[in-house]
Structures are given as C-alpha cells and as structure tokens.
Amino acid sequence: MGLTVKSTGRGIGRGEAHMLRPRPEDKIIALAGNPNVGKSTIFNSLTGMKQHTGNWPGKTVSNARGYCRGEKRGYVLVDLPGTYSLMADSPEEELARDFICFGGADAVLVVCDATCLDRNMNLLLQTLETGRPVLLCLNLMDEAEAKGIHIDLEKLRERLKLPVVATVARDKKSREKLLKALDRAFDAPAERGETGLSYPEPVEQAMEHLLPLAGEIEGVSPRFICLRLLLGEMEDRVGLELRNAAEEQRRLLSQEGIDRDRLQDMLVSTLVKTGEEICRGAVENGEKGYSQRDRTIDRLLTSKIFGYPMMIALLALIFYLTIKGANYPSQWLSAGLFYIYDRLLKLFAWLGAPTWLTGLIVEGAYKTLAWVVSVMLPPMAIFFPLFTLLEDSGYLPRIAYNLDRPFCRCSSCGRQALTMAMGFGCNAAGVVGCRIINSPRERLLAIITNSLVPCNGRFPTIIALISMFLISGRENALLSALALTGLILLAVVLTLMSTKLLGMTLLKGESSAFVLELPPYRRPELGKVIVRSVFDRTLFVLGRAAAVAAPAGAALWLLANIRLGEANLLTALAAGLEPLGSLLGMDGVILLAFILGFPANEIVLPIAVMIYSTGGSLTELGELTALAPMLRAQGWTAVTALCVILFSLCHWPCSTTLLTIKKETGSLKWTALSALLPTAIGLLLCAGVAALGRLAGLL
Amino acid sequence: MESSFGLHSLRPGETALVKCLNSSGALRRRLLDMGMVEGTRVECLGVSPGGDPKAFLVRGSMLAIRDRDCRDIIVNRS
Known part of the structure; x- marks a missing residue:
C-alpha cells in the first residue's frame, strides 16, 4: 500500500458537499456499502479517478469525492467509508449516516455484494429508512455467477420498489448501466423504495x-x-x-426491560429477518460466499503447519524477485544516468558556466538525483506490483488472521499485522491505515510501532548494503533475499516486543474484542496491478524522493563548499558526529546522512556517498558498482554495513510519517514517542553489534 | 434433542445455529451487523495457526472470531 496522493488527503467534512456542485442541476450521490464490496472500484470506474482499492475490508479510510457526467446532468460522487449499519456506533458509521442524512446527498447508491446479499440488506434497509432516494447496485455479479448464485433482479426491484443495477465492478458496460440508471432515477423520481419493515x-x-x-x-x-x-x-x-x-x-x-442494547437488538434482528425475507425466492443460493477453491487455499495458507512457513516463504519470494530483478536495471540506469552526468559537465563547461553553478546543479542536485533514481527505482518498480498482487488477492487479511494470536499476547490485535504490512509500502500510509483499528489504545500501539518495519524508501538501501557487504556475489540473490527476510522477521519481533512493552507501561489495557472479515480470494488483474502500482505508487514515491533529493543535493554541495577554516562545513559536521557514529559501529558521515535524510529515507545512502566523495580524498565516482570499493576505502566493513542496516531499520521516521502521526494522533507526545522509540532501539542494537564486532576484532 | 453450547467448542467442519448472544458492547453490535441473529447458521471453517482465532462462515462471509469472544455466542447443534 503505497502512499498515494489520496491516502494522506483530507476526507470530506460534514455538509461540505453543498459547495461541490459545479452546476446547479448536478446531483450529489453518496456511495454507501459494506466494507470490501468493491465500492471504491465502482467509484473509480464512474469518476475515472484512482482511489486506491484493495481486497480487504476497511480500505477506504477517508471519503473521496469525484465527478462524472451523465447525459443530462453531472454527478458528484462521494465514496463513504464501508459500514455494515447506520446505527452510528463507530466514527465511520456516524460519518456515513450524517452524510446520507444531512450531507446534502440527493440520492444514495448502495453497493451490495451479490455473493452475500442478505448480509448487505441490513445497510440497504436502513438507508431506505432515511427516506433518501436509493439505487441498489448489485456488484460482483460475476463472482456470484461463478458461485452458482442466481439473483432475480425483477423480483428484487418489485419487492424493494427501487432501481436495481447489476454490475461487474471492473467492466466498462457496468459504468454505462449505472450512469443510465442514475439519469433515469432523476428524470422520473417515482420509485422511492419500500422496506416493508x-x-x-x-x-x-x-x-x-x-x-x-x-x-x-x-x-x-x-x-x-x-x-x-x-x-x-x-x-x-x-x-x-x-x-x-x-x-x-x-x-x-x-x-x-427494553434498554438501548435490547432495542438495538430488536431493530437489527428485524432488519436482518426482513432482509432475509426479501431475498427469499429472489436469490438462489449456490455455494454462498465461500467456495471450495477458497476452502482449499485457506486450508493451506492458514494451516497450523504451513501457515507461518508459507507467510515467510512468500515474503522471501517477493524479496528474491525484487533483488534478482533489480540488479541489472539498476546498473543500466546508473550507467545511463552517469553518462548523462558526464555530458552535463561537458555542456556546462562548453557554456562557460561558473564553477559554483556547475557544482550546485550538476554535482549537487543532478548527481544526488541520479543516485536516488538508480538505487530506488528498480527495486520499487518490482516490489510494489508484487505487493499489490498480494493485496488484491485477499491474502493480507489472512496475515492478520494468522498473526492475531501473537499480537493479542502483546495486548494488541491482528489488525496491527495489516497496518504493519502497509508500512512495507510506506510508513505514512501505514499510519493512516491504522484507522481500521477501532480501539484507540490499539490504534496508538500500531501507529507508534509502525515505522519499525522498513518502508519502500529503506528497502533499496538495505538491499544494496546486504548484497555489497554481507552476501557477496551477484549470483547469491537467494541468500540475499533470505538475509532480508531474516531482517524483516527481526523487525516483526521488534514490533511485537515494543508493542508489548508499551502495552505494559504507557498504554495499559486488555486487547479488545476482534472480529475480522476475511474476503474471498480474487484473481488480481495483472495489467491493472502493474499500471496502478507503477503510476500510483512507484512514481509517486519516487517523485517525492526526487523532489527532496535534488534540493538536498544542491544544499549538500553548498555545505561541502562552504569553508570553515581548514575543512568544509559538511566534514566539520561529520567530524562532530564521529564519536557517536563510531560508538554505533558507523561513522560521523553516515550519522549525518541519516540526519540529513530526515525528509526522505531514500536519500540516506546517496547523501553518505555524496559526503564521502566531496570530502576531497576521492576522485569523481561513477557507477553503482564502484560503490562497494569506495565505501571500503572509507573504512566500511561488514559490521559497519550491518549497523547501517539496523539503524536504517530502527531510527526516527521520515518527516512525512511524523507529520502524519501528528495529524492522526493529534498529540505531540505520541509523535515524539514514535520518533524516540525506534531511535532508542536502533541506538541499543547498533551499539551492541558494534561492541560485539570490536570484541571479535571485526571493526 | 437440543443442546446449547458456546461457539468456541464448534470444531472445524461442524455447523450450528445461533441461539443467542451474551456478548456486549461493540462486539455485540458487530456480530449483529454481520447478521448473527437467532437462527443463523454458522459453520466453523478452521483455526488460525496460532490456535486462535477461529474462522466461521456466517451468511456467506468468513469471520475470524477469538475463542474468548466465541464463549458468549450461544449456539444449538443443527
């Protein structure tokens, strides 16, 4: 789950939609539905937007809005968070209810899962009760058919007295059908829906x-x-x-004897029973939701014996493909980009540009940018699609299911495993994703510990260091992948331990009740996965890194060329950090790079390289392959690399993540703790490893 | 013959009918929302590798519920 433009975007406030109508005849349509029924997919297909979708409940954490045009008028679509009910017991439900009732919606499009319609009836009937015009969209009709479920649309239409549209979420024709139904509904608003409740x-x-x-x-x-x-x-x-x-x-x-709880029971029971009644005879059940195929897959992926090993194996496989696949493109890229670097130098010389300008733009901004792109892009372009495949298939909730017990023991819940997995994509997105955790205490636990799993900005650095210093030889991609998997397991263990520690001290409490919906497995659409993960995630994350890298490179060049007596500012700073750096098994330069890399973790290694190469002792350096000998010349050993890797795993989160934490928790205290906790762990780990390394004479 | 017991003792492959919920608060609401009212058929699908939670099939959706929470869901053998 990458950080997409929208995942940190602002949700829609109550009543805000009044102001959204571009034209007076436009209508505002609220999109409501249970979690994971393909609401976001419908929203995307109607509006042509790229709201992030994924096969797991609770994907939409903030309301997105979009616009589409029918034949006679335009529609402003507001994608509400997935809810099972409008009873307003959770913030999502309250938001959905308030928007439907008082947000200015002209109609509500209730998206239902055709594979288990009777469960969806609860929300549909409650929405009908509000008195707003309702359109029923029966989504996932293809899945229903595959499961032998037949739905009599006419009968449903007759019984509910509302427009019913059958859709297949990823299909163009469905879009037309929906638009037509919307047009028709507003042309002749005769059908208002009936519940018979x-x-x-x-x-x-x-x-x-x-x-x-x-x-x-x-x-x-x-x-x-x-x-x-x-x-x-x-x-x-x-x-x-x-x-x-x-x-x-x-x-x-x-x-x-009818208190609020009892009353709610009575209402919900009636809603469910009435829903059942309406579906009776209109829905012919085949395999009902959970197919034989899913049973077989689940038996394997969540089995007592294979459950955990399969999880680790899948992780290792993803890393293997990433490392193996990223190797060559990385080299081509760096060769290409540094070829351009040489040309640029020549061009600037030919133009007679002053030295400072060449330095600032070419040696500073461009070179850092080139480093970031060649180190980052290939692993990301492989990792993101693979991860998106997992996400779309429906495996992620199984991870939460498998890991609930260990997290429960640490007074949290399996959903934290989900947000942890999101952290692999981007910690800021992971922190936002923590909204799927209902208990405020457990949500805080998940937010504070989220940056302990390495995000995509840190993977490339870690991968590069592993293959340069720990596992030598390009052919050993498998070993590198295993080493990386080991590191991730360490990250998970650290997450569990800090969760437990926090749960025993600052965030005391019992783990709350846990009901997790496990969606059916879906075959991901390869083309869409690639397009989405490359454009939505890879380019977005890369763009963010580049936006930071270029100015950072220019600033670095300035720092390196501002004289401070004998040394330049950069080396002076590095020298100041040297004692702490060497205590941690690293050096002052690396520590300085970590500090300067605060805006984006991606640029830590490139910054270190820049500082080394501007230190004066080094001649200009070109390709990625030249990196290892160069670092060795600076005194790097395997222990240094290990310490850098560990510190990369555990240090302060990047600025975007911290800002997101501040926004999500609304508290400086928790934000500070989120920075201090991983840093403390990192300091301890690195100091420990360095001490051991010194004992063994490796440092 | 009819005997009531907690959902936690349902083993994989077995089915039962919901008799009543003794759960309270948010959990109760959630279970009701998922359609777990009296008479609803529940099938135990499997156990998580950690031994807890268990997965159940309720009205076509697969739900993971912890042992501790299952104790308050009283069912009848179907």
Whole structure:
C-alpha cells in the first residue's frame, strides 16, 4: 500500500458537499456499502479517478469525492467509508449516516455484494429508512455467477420498489448501466423504495406516539428520526417537545426491560429477518460466499503447519524477485544516468558556466538525483506490483488472521499485522491505515510501532548494503533475499516486543474484542496491478524522493563548499558526529546522512556517498558498482554495513510519517514517542553489534 | 434433542445455529451487523495457526472470531 496522493488527503467534512456542485442541476450521490464490496472500484470506474482499492475490508479510510457526467446532468460522487449499519456506533458509521442524512446527498447508491446479499440488506434497509432516494447496485455479479448464485433482479426491484443495477465492478458496460440508471432515477423520481419493515410491537407503539410530533428534516423521513431518537441519537436535530416525548418513550420501553442494547437488538434482528425475507425466492443460493477453491487455499495458507512457513516463504519470494530483478536495471540506469552526468559537465563547461553553478546543479542536485533514481527505482518498480498482487488477492487479511494470536499476547490485535504490512509500502500510509483499528489504545500501539518495519524508501538501501557487504556475489540473490527476510522477521519481533512493552507501561489495557472479515480470494488483474502500482505508487514515491533529493543535493554541495577554516562545513559536521557514529559501529558521515535524510529515507545512502566523495580524498565516482570499493576505502566493513542496516531499520521516521502521526494522533507526545522509540532501539542494537564486532576484532 | 453450547467448542467442519448472544458492547453490535441473529447458521471453517482465532462462515462471509469472544455466542447443534 503505497502512499498515494489520496491516502494522506483530507476526507470530506460534514455538509461540505453543498459547495461541490459545479452546476446547479448536478446531483450529489453518496456511495454507501459494506466494507470490501468493491465500492471504491465502482467509484473509480464512474469518476475515472484512482482511489486506491484493495481486497480487504476497511480500505477506504477517508471519503473521496469525484465527478462524472451523465447525459443530462453531472454527478458528484462521494465514496463513504464501508459500514455494515447506520446505527452510528463507530466514527465511520456516524460519518456515513450524517452524510446520507444531512450531507446534502440527493440520492444514495448502495453497493451490495451479490455473493452475500442478505448480509448487505441490513445497510440497504436502513438507508431506505432515511427516506433518501436509493439505487441498489448489485456488484460482483460475476463472482456470484461463478458461485452458482442466481439473483432475480425483477423480483428484487418489485419487492424493494427501487432501481436495481447489476454490475461487474471492473467492466466498462457496468459504468454505462449505472450512469443510465442514475439519469433515469432523476428524470422520473417515482420509485422511492419500500422496506416493508415492521418492528416488534413495543417499538411500533412507541413510534406511534412520536410520529405525530415529528416532521421531515432536510428530507430525512420522520420514521427514521423517531427511531434514532428512541436510540438516544440525533436529539440535537429536533425540537424540545419531540425530544421530551422521545425521552418519555425511552423510559417506558426500559420499564418493559427494553434498554438501548435490547432495542438495538430488536431493530437489527428485524432488519436482518426482513432482509432475509426479501431475498427469499429472489436469490438462489449456490455455494454462498465461500467456495471450495477458497476452502482449499485457506486450508493451506492458514494451516497450523504451513501457515507461518508459507507467510515467510512468500515474503522471501517477493524479496528474491525484487533483488534478482533489480540488479541489472539498476546498473543500466546508473550507467545511463552517469553518462548523462558526464555530458552535463561537458555542456556546462562548453557554456562557460561558473564553477559554483556547475557544482550546485550538476554535482549537487543532478548527481544526488541520479543516485536516488538508480538505487530506488528498480527495486520499487518490482516490489510494489508484487505487493499489490498480494493485496488484491485477499491474502493480507489472512496475515492478520494468522498473526492475531501473537499480537493479542502483546495486548494488541491482528489488525496491527495489516497496518504493519502497509508500512512495507510506506510508513505514512501505514499510519493512516491504522484507522481500521477501532480501539484507540490499539490504534496508538500500531501507529507508534509502525515505522519499525522498513518502508519502500529503506528497502533499496538495505538491499544494496546486504548484497555489497554481507552476501557477496551477484549470483547469491537467494541468500540475499533470505538475509532480508531474516531482517524483516527481526523487525516483526521488534514490533511485537515494543508493542508489548508499551502495552505494559504507557498504554495499559486488555486487547479488545476482534472480529475480522476475511474476503474471498480474487484473481488480481495483472495489467491493472502493474499500471496502478507503477503510476500510483512507484512514481509517486519516487517523485517525492526526487523532489527532496535534488534540493538536498544542491544544499549538500553548498555545505561541502562552504569553508570553515581548514575543512568544509559538511566534514566539520561529520567530524562532530564521529564519536557517536563510531560508538554505533558507523561513522560521523553516515550519522549525518541519516540526519540529513530526515525528509526522505531514500536519500540516506546517496547523501553518505555524496559526503564521502566531496570530502576531497576521492576522485569523481561513477557507477553503482564502484560503490562497494569506495565505501571500503572509507573504512566500511561488514559490521559497519550491518549497523547501517539496523539503524536504517530502527531510527526516527521520515518527516512525512511524523507529520502524519501528528495529524492522526493529534498529540505531540505520541509523535515524539514514535520518533524516540525506534531511535532508542536502533541506538541499543547498533551499539551492541558494534561492541560485539570490536570484541571479535571485526571493526 | 437440543443442546446449547458456546461457539468456541464448534470444531472445524461442524455447523450450528445461533441461539443467542451474551456478548456486549461493540462486539455485540458487530456480530449483529454481520447478521448473527437467532437462527443463523454458522459453520466453523478452521483455526488460525496460532490456535486462535477461529474462522466461521456466517451468511456467506468468513469471520475470524477469538475463542474468548466465541464463549458468549450461544449456539444449538443443527
């Protein structure tokens, strides 16, 4: 899960949509649905946007909005977070409910999973109750068919009295169908939908007392408002008389033993049963959701014996392909980019540019940029698509399922494994993803420990160092992959340990209840995966790195060329950091690179190389292959490399991640802790390794 | 013959019908939302490699629920 433009984007606020209508005749459509029913895919196909999708529940963590044009008018689509209900017990539900009721939506498109329609009916019926015009979109019809589920659309239309559109989320024709249905719905708004809901006697009696006092509010039906009032919700929306009457009815109900919980039970049971009733005869069930194929895959991937080894093997395989595949393109890229570097130098000389300009632009900005691109791009361009494949297939939630026990032991939950996996893509995205964890305590645990797994900005550095110093020889990609896998396991262990530590000290508490939905496996679409992971993630992350790298390179060149007595500023700074650096098994230059690399981890190694090469003792250096001897000449050993790798794994998160943490937690204290914790671990680890290395005479 | 027991004792491959939920709070809501009302069929699909949670098939979706939370879900053998 890469950091995409939208994953850190701002969600839509309540009522904000009023201002979004580009034209007065445009309509605002809220997209509602259970988690993981393909809502985001529908949203993307309608709006042509690239809202990130993935085969796991809770993907959409903030509302996206987009625009599409029908034949007669335009539609502003608002993608609400996936919810099972509108009872407003969780922030997502409250947000969805408030947007549907008071966000200015002209209609609600309820997206349902055709493979398990009766479970989706709960939300559909509740949405109908609000009185907003509803369109039913039966998504994943292809999957339903494959499972032998047949849905009688006519019958559903007849029973619910609303427009029903059957779609296959990734299909062009479905888009046309949806647009046509929207157009039609607003041309002749005759069908308003019918629920046929009738609650148990005491509830209906209470409603009878309230309904005469209630009126429509912003188009929301009195019945819906009265129901919410009985649940003690939405009181601030109504007048005093009605509010008092509702309070009286609540008192009467509780005298009959119907408190809020019991009332909710009654309502939900009725909704579920009514949903079942509506589906009866309209839906012919085949394999119902969980196919034989899925059973077989799950038996293997979550088995007692193979579950964990398969997880590790998959991880190792991804790393192997990344390392093996990145090798050659990396060299071609660096050869190409440094060829251009030489040309640029010549060009600047021919133009008669002053030395400082050549230095600043070519030796500073361009060279650092070239390093970053050649080190970063190939591993990322391979890793991201592979990871996206895993994500789309539905395997990620299985990781959460497999790892729930260990995380539960550390007073957290398996969802943290999911956010940890997101951290591999980008820690900032991982931190945002922690919104899928409901318990605030567990969410904080996951946020604070997220940067302990290396993100994509750190992988290339780690991979480069492993193959240069720890596992020599290009042919040993497999060994390198295994070493990297070992390192990731260490990262997971560190995550667990710090979670446990935090859970015993600052964030005490029991791990909360855990219900995780495991979606069916889906065959990822290769083409889309590649396009999405390359354009959405790789280029975005690379662009961010480049945006930081070029100015950083220029700044470095300046620092290196500002004289401070004998030495330049850069070497002076490095010399100041030398004692701490050498205590940690590294040197001052590396430490300085880590500090200067704060805006983006990608540029740490390139910065170190730049500092070394501007140190004066070195002649200009060209390709990536020249890196290892050059670092050795600076006194690097295998222990140095190991310490750099460990420190890269555990140090302060990059600025983007820290800003995201600040935004997500709203607290400087937790943000500071998120920086201090990994740094402390890194300091301890590196000092320990360095001490051992010295004992063994390797340093 | 009808005997009630906690969902935690359902073994992989076995099915049962929900009798009532003794769970409370957010968990109760979540289970209800997933359609776990009286009479709903539940099948145990498997156990996580760590031994907990277990996976159940409820109304076509696969849910992982921890042992501890399953104790409060009372079912009848179907």
